[in-house]
Amino acid sequence: MKFAGLTLAYWAVLATALLPFLCGYLAKWGRLGKPRREGGYDNHNPRAWLARQTDWRARANAAQANSFEALPLFIGAVIIAHQLGAPQVRLDLLAFVFVVLRLIYIMMYVADLALARSMTWALALLVNIAILFV
Template identity: 75%
Template sequence: MNPSALPEFTIAYWCVLVAALLPFLCGLLAKRSGVGKRRADGGYDNHNPRAWLARQEGESARANAAQANGFEALPFFIGAVIIAHQLGAPQSRLDWLAVAFVALRVVYIGLYVGDKATARSLVWGLALAVNIAILFSGYR
């Protein structure tokens, strides 16, 4: 196959990769308070990580919740980007919307971990609206 005939890996596709990695960043944030401590002293328990995370409070618990929400938001974002590409959405619009979604998700994580509940919910709603805009960006 002619390499120039291959589809381009767009900015929106790169955003899918970044969005897929963000929950793992949240997981690292959630676990950092237990790193370097012995399990007997409340340190991170890699033998039973979900139970350990469930016992966490404050910033670690919020980072874990942000991780779960990141995984929950991911399928819609991936689907919206793929559908928009399939429908022939203007690439520059799709790329900008995808970057906006990822940027909003990064802000969302910061607000969640920082315990800014009202602002976090507003940013969550904006990210959802951007995701809907991505989905319909190729609609004719």
């Protein structure tokens, strides 16, 4: 299935590539536009500011880092599957499931549901490996 010349799997790559930015924005939620002296987001030193966050903000930042870490394998798997002529419907479905699992993973991470988060992470990894073998 193609939209604007890209398969659904390639659109899933784009969606997955945007997830870390969603997590970063979530970590800064409610602090953007607030003065630094009042705990607002520090755009002059963003990494140090994020490192000082606690609770759900810290977990959103950790989800951001993990989302960046998950990208290379997913991008590579989708490209390899396309190059090897994987059945497009199966590839699209698996790529879509991967994106959904990564969204659930982020929600579980931010909500501090560690076991559910780890199980979702493992499922997403298995789906990613399945993409390689589709």
